[in-house]
Amino acid sequence: MTDAAKLSIGGKDFDYPVLTGTIGPDVVDIRKMYGQTSAFTYDPGFTSTASCQSTLTYIDGDEGVLLHRGYAIGELAEQSSFMEVAYLLLNGELPTKEELAGFSTTITRHTMVHEQLAAFFRGFRRDAHPMAIMCGVVGALSAFYHDSTDIHDPVQRTIASHRLIAKIPTIAAMAYKYSVGQPFLYPDNSLSYTGNFLRMTFGVPAEPYEVNPVVEKAMDRIFILHADHEQNASTSTVRLAGSSGANPFACIAAGIACLWGPAHGGANEAALNMLREIGTPDRIPEFIARAKDKNDPFRLMGFGHRVYKNYDPRATVMQKTVREVFDSLKVSDPVFETALRLEEIALNDPYFVEKKLFPNVDFYSGIILSAIGFPTEMFTVLFALARTVGWVAQWNEMITDPDQKIGRPRQLYTGPAQRPYVGLDQR
Numbered sequence: 001m002t003d004a005a006k007l008s009i010g011g012k013d014f015d016y017p018v019l020t021g022t023i024g025p026d027v028v029d030i031r032k033m034y035g036q037t038s039a040f041t042y043d044p045g046f047t048s049t050a051s052c053q054s055t056l057t058y059i060d061g062d063e064g065v066l067l068h069r070g071y072a073i074g075e076l077a078e079q080s081s082f083m084e085v086a087y088l089l090l091n092g093e094l095p096t097k098e099e100l101a102g103f104s105t106t107i108t109r110h111t112m113v114h115e116q117l118a119a120f121f122r123g124f125r126r127d128a129h130p131m132a133i134m135c136g137v138v139g140a141l142s143a144f145y146h147d148s149t150d151i152h153d154p155v156q157r158t159i160a161s162h163r164l165i166a167k168i169p170t171i172a173a174m175a176y177k178y179s180v181g182q183p184f185l186y187p188d189n190s191l192s193y194t195g196n197f198l199r200m201t202f203g204v205p206a207e208p209y210e211v212n213p214v215v216e217k218a219m220d221r222i223f224i225l226h227a228d229h230e231q232n233a234s235t236s237t238v239r240l241a242g243s244s245g246a247n248p249f250a251c252i253a254a255g256i257a258c259l260w261g262p263a264h265g266g267a268n269e270a271a272l273n274m275l276r277e278i279g280t281p282d283r284i285p286e287f288i289a290r291a292k293d294k295n296d297p298f299r300l301m302g303f304g305h306r307v308y309k310n311y312d313p314r315a316t317v318m319q320k321t322v323r324e325v326f327d328s329l330k331v332s333d334p335v336f337e338t339a340l341r342l343e344e345i346a347l348n349d350p351y352f353v354e355k356k357l358f359p360n361v362d363f364y365s366g367i368i369l370s371a372i373g374f375p376t377e378m379f380t381v382l383f384a385l386a387r388t389v390g391w392v393a394q395w396n397e398m399i400t401d402p403d404q405k406i407g408r409p410r411q412l413y414t415g416p417a418q419r420p421y422v423g424l425d426q427r
């Protein structure tokens, strides 16, 4: 702890402790402030608020740094695997070969879902957005796994965590299959986590499905890039839901609902739709002008970030992965050239430079996902699939945090003061 922070309010002076983390900004501990001053802090959108202590993920927005348990995202994306990153986020250290094998086997053995869960899909229209299906089906999981909903039992917390990480790809693949009218495929335990997901999504019972190793590696890397990201909106939703003691399945369903928003995880779908609407580079100036026009609600989707005021390191890896996948699969998409040109123009435009708006993780992801064969409606489902690892790790950290209590913010009330009721005849 460094020097105290001083606050003068109502003619009185107050000192509040300043807490220092391993790296990153200090925090002013204001937990006693309301009791001492009868005033709240005011911070809509929590732009200056730390909601918790965490050891999972560190972001330096000015430098464009992202660390998971101290390991840089670029190194993890190049050298690790999604299962290994999941183990790292859940347990705090990189696994040994034996630990990784054991963890992967445990996850693999939980990939099947209760057979009656398939009935939930039949209630949806075939053209239902897959994120609507994910919200509904994941929220219903607690109806099937009562034996792992006691949040105070560490054994049950671990089982629920493994079930969520293991079953989310199966449910995601089922959501896709339902939308295209194809039968669900059961998991194949001989495949990797990501290979299994690809087969359940793109395979059909009528013939064997060969997992393309280039696609498998690219997909696994995309999952790594989306695994966790500090206290973003959906993670904060999971933590807030969990703070009431809600079961982990309900908490993850809440996170999925929040992620769906176009300002958050829904931006990957919106970004590709935007790039397709722009079409050719000659139309870019028109969209840049709209993004800068205060009277136009249009924003460049996949650009800007609450924390990154530099290039999102995940976008760097994502752009590189587009090139690798295109070269390897011998495919191309003119929208990639449009995206590169849009980035170049925006990063040289004073509006974007002054506001420090850079491409974020969602700007390039849709281009790869589209090349692999996913429809745009599935993009945020894939984000939710990967982020389930981070949500589960953050939920576990919150539940075991001694400082944890139910989240209950206050407000600045600007409504009417108390007034007498007026009968209907007098109005």
Ligand code: SDX
Residues within 6 Å of the ligand: 045, 228, 229, 231, 232, 233, 262, 263, 264, 265, 267, 291, 292, 298, 299, 300, 301, 302, 303, 304, 305, 306, 307, 355, 357, 360, 361, 362
């Ligand atoms: C994700 O939090 C996370 O970590 C999220 C995430 C994760 O992994 O969990 O990283 C994933 O959600 C990435 C972000 C995906 N969203 C988008 O790409 C949607 C487009 N981006 C914006 O809507 C916006 O940049 C946000 C929502 C991402 C961040 O918004 P902030 O921090 O609240 O900033 P703001 O809306 O107050 O904008 C600051 C200024 C404003 O102008 P002024 O009012 O100050 O004049 O920048 C402008 C905004 O109008 N601005 C943009 C813009 N983003 C911000 N102008 C044009 N295009 C944009 N994309």
